Amino acid sequence: MEIRVDKVFVGKAKPDMSTVAFGTYFTDHMFLMDYDPESGWHDARIVPYGPLQIYPSSTIIQYASEVFEGLKAYRTPDGEVQLFRPDENAKRMNNSAERMALPTMPVEMQIEAMKALVEVDKDWVPSGDGQSLYLRPYMFANDLDIALHPYKKVVYGIIACPVGSYFPGGLKPAPLMLEMDDVRAVRGGTGFAKCGGNYAGAMHAGKNADDKGYSQVLWIDGVERKYVEEAGGMNVMFKIDGKIVTPQLNGSVLPGITRKSAIELLKSQGWEVEERLVPVTELLEGIKSGAVEEAWMIGTAAVVCPIGEFAYDGESYIVNNGEIGETTQKLYDDLTAIQWGKAEDTFGWTVKVD
């Protein structure tokens, strides 16, 4: 793929990484590419970071036809830069795109685009503890009429931002609120796709949880209203009776790449990992009896974040005395060691940007 590069001469000042909030400060450049059914994907370009020109009638504005991804570029101890499982993000992007009737893009092309942007903005990849360059690939329909029809114009882009810890408090156990009214997704819907609409529909419950002092909600399945699905912006895992348990991918749960990596890593370390239905009753009763030993959220942005409390029906259920558990901490340490190139990557997950 030929990529045109329009470089800025004088870049922006880099942010103070000790205070920059997640996703607020973007690099000098961004990647863009266009699609139409006649020409396919074309006009790959890296241009200065800036606004896109979008008409009010654009499909993205009127019908929210959008999917996105999230992955990180890490600075290794020897100063090199690597991506973590970009092929998985590219595959999931295509699965999401198919669900939203957007065109797919060859996995290799997506990885080339990610690498090219990181290469141009390489000096933006921070090297401090827990810091990385978060990449946000996205795709949206951009037709100019408001009629409903298969999309004719689509844009693919990547933006990048240097990030530290997702939660300002770092690895501090978070309080979650079980959401019993709003539903995030149902099977047959778009729950498994990483589309902006899922997050827009979740905002009402998220704001309610935030207003009440909770970090995020815990979504319950939309059909039977009985089973745990995922947290506000991440998957969830539990240590129950010495085993690792996580909600199965049933079509309404996001197939997280960090979730998948944790399962593979934990299994390789000899843990029994169960992907299955997790009834709310099992979780709450298990916390009371002590069977639920640890709970954590898991996703690209935050990696692993312990859960210290679940609120349900006016009652508070405290996990592990509200402290981070040993397994949660070890999983965080082991995963991040591979991501930052501090431990050998025996899985072949990391991809160097040269």
Ligand code: COI
């Ligand atoms: C990620 O973990 O990359 C996510 O997509 C979460 C995000 C909505 C902040």
